[in-house]
Amino acid sequence: MPSDTTVSKFMSLVLRHEPQQAGLQLDENGWTDFEILCAVLEKRFGASRKDVLRIVAENPKKRFTLEGSRIRAAQGHSIEVDLKLTPAQPPETLYHGTKTSLLGIILTEGLTRQSRQHVHLSPDIETAAIVGNRRKGETTILKIAAQRMAFEGMVFYLSENGVWLVDHVPPQYLSYENETVTS
Numbered sequence: 001m002p003s004d005t006t007v008s009k010f011m012s013l014v015l016r017h018e019p020q021q022a023g024l025q026l027d028e029n030g031w032t033d034f035e036i037l038c039a040v041l042e043k044r045f046g047a048s049r050k051d052v053l054r055i056v057a058e059n060p061k062k063r064f065t066l067e068g069s070r071i072r073a074a075q076g077h078s079i080e081v082d083l084k085l086t087p088a089q090p091p092e093t094l095y096h097g098t099k100t101s102l103l104g105i106i107l108t109e110g111l112t113r114q115s116r117q118h119v120h121l122s123p124d125i126e127t128a129a130i131v132g133n134r135r136k137g138e139t140t141i142l143k144i145a146a147q148r149m150a151f152e153g154m155v156f157y158l159s160e161n162g163v164w165l166v167d168h169v170p171p172q173y174l175s176y177e178n179e180t181v182t183s
């Protein structure tokens with residue numbers, strides 16, 4: 001069987017972006033049948049149900065939510081799903097790791113969703129650095145005045161795996177220190 005990471009990446013792909021790649025259907029809330037997913041993973045990777053349960057349980061970011069007989073990705077979708085998350089009160093500051101080369105546009109139009117359903121924000125600098133460093137080039141960690149945004153009416157959600165989600169971060173809530181992290 002390929003590595004857990006390979007299987008997990010395929011699970012993220014089909015549960016967030018392209019369910020048709022596995023012949024799966026997601027319901028409007030992003031759920032799909034766990035046994036059907038297992039059958040797909042068995043056929044494609046030789047992964048047993050037990051393997052899939054381990055991959056779900058040990059996923060470092062807890063990317064998958066298994067509830068009864070159904071499973072979904074906790075966040076990160078590009079396809080339209082309503083995760084039915086409840087609005088949550090964010091901490092004073094949240095963080096976003098991005099490429100320094102994008103700062104010009106981000107400081108002009110703010111953080112926008114790109115291909116995903118929400119802008120993703122991290123609760124701490126370390127997590128934001130990991131997110132930023134997934135891509136080549138210098139990383140800058142942006143600080144987001146999240147509590148001020150919430151006071152001014154913007155709605156935040158906390159995903160099942162601890163990622164803060166918001167529709168847009170206008171530039172006036174962004175700041176950064178010149179300290180950068182290079183990958």
Ligand code: HQG
Pocket residue numbers: 061063076097098099102105106109110111112113114115116119120121131132163
């Ligand atoms: C940037 C991982 C141009 C943004 C992580 C980012 C996260 C803009 C990229 C999750 C922009 C979008 C998401 C603007 C933002 N103009 N670029 N106005 N506003 N950007 O992958 O936050 O491992 O969609 O800074 O942990 O990097 O998949 O978002 O660089 O939670 O579970 O556009 O992916 O989770 O990239 O990462 P993404 P992200 P998983």
